[in-house]
Amino acid sequence: MEPLYRDExxxxxxxxxxxxxxxxxxxxxxxxxxxxxxxxxxxxLTSAGGKRIRPAVTLLASRLxxxxxxxxxxxxxxxxxxxxxxxxxxxxxxEGDLRRGxxxxxxxxxxxxxxLAGDFLFARSSGLAAEVGGQVPRILADxxxxxxxxxxxxxEADFDVSRDLDHYLRTISGKTAALFEAAARIGxxxxxxxxxxxxxxxxxxxxFGMAFQVADDLLDLTASExxxxxxxxxxxxxxxxxxxxxxxxxxxxxxxxxLGSTDVDVDEVRKIILETGAFDRARELAxxxxxxxxxxxxxxxxxxxxxxxxxxxxxxxxxxxDPRTAGGAAKRA
Amino acid sequence: MEPLYRDExxxxxxxxxxxxxxxxxxxxxxxxxxxxxxxxxxxxLTSAGGKRIRPAVTLLASRLxxxxxxxxxxxxxxxxxxxxxxxxxxxxxxEGDLRRGxxxxxxxxxxxxxxLAGDFLFARSSGLAAEVGGQVPRILADxxxxxxxxxxxxxEADFDVSRDLDHYLRTISGKTAALFEAAARIGxxxxxxxxxxxxxxxxxxxxFGMAFQVADDLLDLTASExxxxxxxxxxxxxxxxxxxxxxxxxxxxxxxxxLGSTDVDVDEVRKIILETGAFDRARELAxxxxxxxxxxxxxxxxxxxxxxxxxxxxxxxxxxxDPRTAGGAAKRA
Numbered sequence: 001m002e003p004l005y006r007d008e009x010x011x012x013x014x015x016x017x018x019x020x021x022x023x024x025x026x027x028x029x030x031x032x033x034x035x036x037x038x039x040x041x042x043x044x045l046t047s048a049g050g051k052r053i054r055p056a057v058t059l060l061a062s063r064l065x066x067x068x069x070x071x072x073x074x075x076x077x078x079x080x081x082x083x084x085x086x087x088x089x090x091x092x093x094x095e096g097d098l099r100r101g102x103x104x105x106x107x108x109x110x111x112x113x114x115x116l117a118g119d120f121l122f123a124r125s126s127g128l129a130a131e132v133g134g135q136v137p138r139i140l141a142d143x144x145x146x147x148x149x150x151x152x153x154x155x156e157a158d159f160d161v162s163r164d165l166d167h168y169l170r171t172i173s174g175k176t177a178a179l180f181e182a183a184a185r186i187g188x189x190x191x192x193x194x195x196x197x198x199x200x201x202x203x204x205x206x207x208f209g210m211a212f213q214v215a216d217d218l219l220d221l222t223a224s225e226x227x228x229x230x231x232x233x234x235x236x237x238x239x240x241x242x243x244x245x246x247x248x249x250x251x252x253x254x255x256x257x258x259l260g261s262t263d264v265d266v267d268e269v270r271k272i273i274l275e276t277g278a279f280d281r282a283r284e285l286a287x288x289x290x291x292x293x294x295x296x297x298x299x300x301x302x303x304x305x306x307x308x309x310x311x312x313x314x315x316x317x318x319x320x321x322d323p324r325t326a327g328g329a330a331k332r333a
Numbered sequence: 334m335e336p337l338y339r340d341e342x343x344x345x346x347x348x349x350x351x352x353x354x355x356x357x358x359x360x361x362x363x364x365x366x367x368x369x370x371x372x373x374x375x376x377x378l379t380s381a382g383g384k385r386i387r388p389a390v391t392l393l394a395s396r397l398x399x400x401x402x403x404x405x406x407x408x409x410x411x412x413x414x415x416x417x418x419x420x421x422x423x424x425x426x427x428e429g430d431l432r433r434g435x436x437x438x439x440x441x442x443x444x445x446x447x448x449l450a451g452d453f454l455f456a457r458s459s460g461l462a463a464e465v466g467g468q469v470p471r472i473l474a475d476x477x478x479x480x481x482x483x484x485x486x487x488x489e490a491d492f493d494v495s496r497d498l499d500h501y502l503r504t505i506s507g508k509t510a511a512l513f514e515a516a517a518r519i520g521x522x523x524x525x526x527x528x529x530x531x532x533x534x535x536x537x538x539x540x541f542g543m544a545f546q547v548a549d550d551l552l553d554l555t556a557s558e559x560x561x562x563x564x565x566x567x568x569x570x571x572x573x574x575x576x577x578x579x580x581x582x583x584x585x586x587x588x589x590x591x592l593g594s595t596d597v598d599v600d601e602v603r604k605i606i607l608e609t610g611a612f613d614r615a616r617e618l619a620x621x622x623x624x625x626x627x628x629x630x631x632x633x634x635x636x637x638x639x640x641x642x643x644x645x646x647x648x649x650x651x652x653x654x655d656p657r658t659a660g661g662a663a664k665r666a
Contacts (some may be wrong), residue, residue: 033478038485089452093445112426112488115448116481119422119455123477126459137463137470144456145366148449152371155445222374 007257008318009051012311015304016059019073023055026077029085030124041109041117042124045084048102054183055080056312057170057208061187062202063305069190078128078140079183081121086147086179088118093151094238102229107317136186143182159239161249161256172213173206180209193330194298200299204309207293211316214286216238216244218279221270233266237294243285245269274323282322341651342384345644348637349392352406356388359410360417363457374442374450375457378417381435387516388413389645393656394520394534396638402523404465411461413514414454419480421451426484427571435503435562452618466661469519476515483507492572494582494589501576506539513542530633537629537642544622544649550575554561554603555656566599575642576618578602580611607656616653 013020031043055076063074091104092111104113122144129137153171157163184205188198219228220235221244235242241249241259248269249255255272258265273279293313297306346353364376387410395405424437425444440445455477462470486504490496517538521531552561553568554577568575574582574592581602582588588605591598606612626646630639 033482034486035482037489038482089448091447111444113485115422115425116485116488119451120454120478120481121418122455122459123474123481125453126462127471127474127478129459130463130474133466138460141456141460141463145460148453148456149366149368149371152368152446152449155449156370288354301393 005049008053008100008315009312012308012315013052013060014054015063015308016056019059019076020052020056023052023059023076023080026073026128027080029305030077030081030121030128035118038117038120041105042106042120044102044108044117045087050080050084052080053212053312054083054179057183057205057309058187058190059143060305060309060312061184061205062191064189064197064201064300064303069091069192071079072187072190074128075132075136076146076183078125078132078136079179079186081125081128082140082144082185083179085118085121085125086144087232088114088121090151092118093155094234101190111206132190135189139182139186143178146174146178147176148174150176150178154240157218157241159241159260161241161259161303163241163246163293165243165246168246172210172217176213176216177206177209180212181205181264204293204296207296208288208309208313208316211286211289211313213295214243214282214289215316215320218244218286218320220319221273221279233264233270236264236266236269237262242282244273244278244282247281248273248276251276251278270323279323283317286320287317290314307312339384341648342386342645345382345641346385346389346393346646348396348641349389351391352392353385354408355406356385356392356409356413357517359406359461360413363410363454363461363560366453369452374438374446375453376436377438377441377450378420383413383417385413386545386645387416387512388547390513390524390538390642391520391523392518393638393642393645394517394538395524396528397521397530397534397633397636398524400525402525405520406524407461408465408469408519408523409516410506410513411458411465411469414458414461414520415473415477416512418454418458419477419484420446420449421454423484423657424477425451426488427567466524468522472515472522476511479507479511480509481507483509483511487573490574492593494573494574494592496574498576501579502543505543505550509538509546510542513545514538517541526633533629533632537626540622540626540629541642544619544646546628547576547615547619547622548649548653550578551612551619551653554606554612554656558587566597566603569597569599569602570595575615577606577611578613580614581606581609584609603656612656616650619653620650623647 024123027046028043031039031046033039033042048142058076058079059072062068088105092106107116116255125140126137129140150171150173152166153174157167181202185202193201217235220232223232225231252272256268290313294310297309298305358381359374364372364379366372366375391409391412392405395401421438423448425439438450458473459470462473483504483506486500486507490500514535518531518535521534526534550568555563556565558564585605591602623646627643632641633639
């Protein structure tokens with residue numbers, strides 16, 4: 001959720017803006033290291049910004065309850081640092097050159113340094129989670145294990161044109177939804193919600209995460225480099241065949257002839273995805289997960305925090321541009 | 334401390350042999366994952382064996398006290414899993430092909446898989462540390478941060494013939510001694526030692542770790558491939574100029590002409606290291622750290638666990654073969 005909808009997202013964060021500023025300070029702090037070089041590398045992504053959507057979910061979820069534990073700032077920071085650690089390693093794996101509009105750590109300092117900086121951030125996030133205590137370290141550790149599972153599933157399917165819906169859903173459930181679920185659950189716990197509400201909020205996080213990733217995969221096909229902070233069509237070139245591709249192949253098996261290598265005509269594939277209706281179907285799936293997310297929130301107390309989470313959920317789907325009518329790469333092509 | 338002195342080390346572990354078997358089961362358990370592939374990769378190093386010297390230090394340290402917390406098994410497993418996680422990433426960084434006598438994970442499945450398997454093991458170790466609770470997750474997280482610092486320091490000095498003693502000591506203090514210190518401190522804490530004894534045992538761990546790494550760096554020059562589980566002279570070829578090299582350059586600056594690239598005449602460099610007395614000086618430094626380690630133990634209660642730690646400390650130095658008279662690569666050359 002990079003530059004697109006930045007203002008609308010900020011508006012949704014309004015109820016926790018002050019706390020998010022504290023999280024930001026903690027992120028800066030966590031990047032500090034005895035060696036200035038490590039500090040520079042580990043702080044690189046923090047300085048590049050990012051929407052901080054995961055910590056915002058944690059903070060908003062904690063506001064749903066009454067017992068505001070001040071440690072929620074630390075917990076929210078731990079979630080975002082975990083996310084950043086995975087980004088460092090992701091970029092090594094994908095050989096990504098750009099991240100959040102700036103050169104990725106691997107492109108700037110090499111793979112080795114990026115691996116170690118990711119490890120350092122993992123250590124920092126577990127350190128923070130340990131300070132929060134209670135169930136938080138375990139929830140976070142389990143989420144990281146799921147993220148890795150999801151990333152490995154994705155790798156298994158690299159350049160595999162026979163990847164199916166089930167495989168895709170298992171992948172994003174691990175690599176993305178698990179951390180959003182953890183973010184929401186940890187917020188609920190620290191907000192003092194009862195077990196039923198905690199479970200509903202965790203389910204909200206999971207559905208939100210699913211919607212978020214399906215939307216993200218659509219954005220890779222339609223948004224501009226400026227909007228994405230990296231070149232569009234990256235997934236296609238890296239052999240990651242996401243939902244719209246999977247569904248487009250179902251309707252038009254000949255599409256596989258255009259895939260299977262790094263040398264891919266992104267515009268042509270995008271055209272077929274649109275023609276077959278796979279783009280719209282995928283957007284509907286994102287919508288449906290967003291609806292599930294909103295449904296889970298129905299059981300918790302109404303008020304500003306819940307409204308903010310609802311707005312955020314709607315934005316996830318609204319930010320998917322219509323490639324037929326609006327900006328983005330399709331129009332430019 | 335691979336095959337060399339295996340029997341002697343096992344004898345030192347005797348007082349905690351039963352607990353070490355439980356740790357081993359927990360290591361197997363931790364490698365299990367919902368995806369069979371991840372399970373295979375994450376379990377790869379566990380199956381390859383290893384001396385389990387870090388968990389043994391934790392278990393023995395806990396025996397120095399009276400209140401045997403059963404969670405010490407979990408804590409010891411967390412330490413070893415952390416160590417294994419760093420090995421997966423190390424092998425990616427060093428492009429190592431062999432580890433513990435079997436193909437390394439990166440050689441077998443590629444860098445990406447090895448990075449993710451390391452991340453998974455980090456998650457597992459924090460999960461276990463979280464279950465142990467108390468100060469353990471923080472101590473472990475801090476140790477991981479130090480390990481990363483040390484690894485980065487080492488990278489900074491890659492192929493740098495002007496590396497000095499101070500840089501070397503800071504490197505090994507981070508990459509090796511920090512985790513041994515954590516292993517010992519965590520054992521002491523779970524054994525219920527008082528603050529003074531805990532601090533002495535932690536210092537023991539640190540000095541032990543320093544001796545261990547200096548010895549390990551000497552072994553890389555003198556032991557055989559069979560003994561090391563990987564080719565000897567690897568550090569020289571990878572541009573990691575350790576203590577004996579640093580000191581040999583001091584006495585014979587011309588040695589730098591033989592260094593600075595991957596194409597290095599290991600036998601010739603080894604010969605010069607021996608001639609200049611740098612090998613013996615480095616062995617003396619290992620001895621001196623081992624003496625410090627023994628000194629720290631003097632303040633804790635005498636008995637079987639302390640004796641076992643003392644024996645282990647002596648073995649660290651004794652296992653360094655004399656390259657003039659005994660086996661190893663120098664003789665074969």
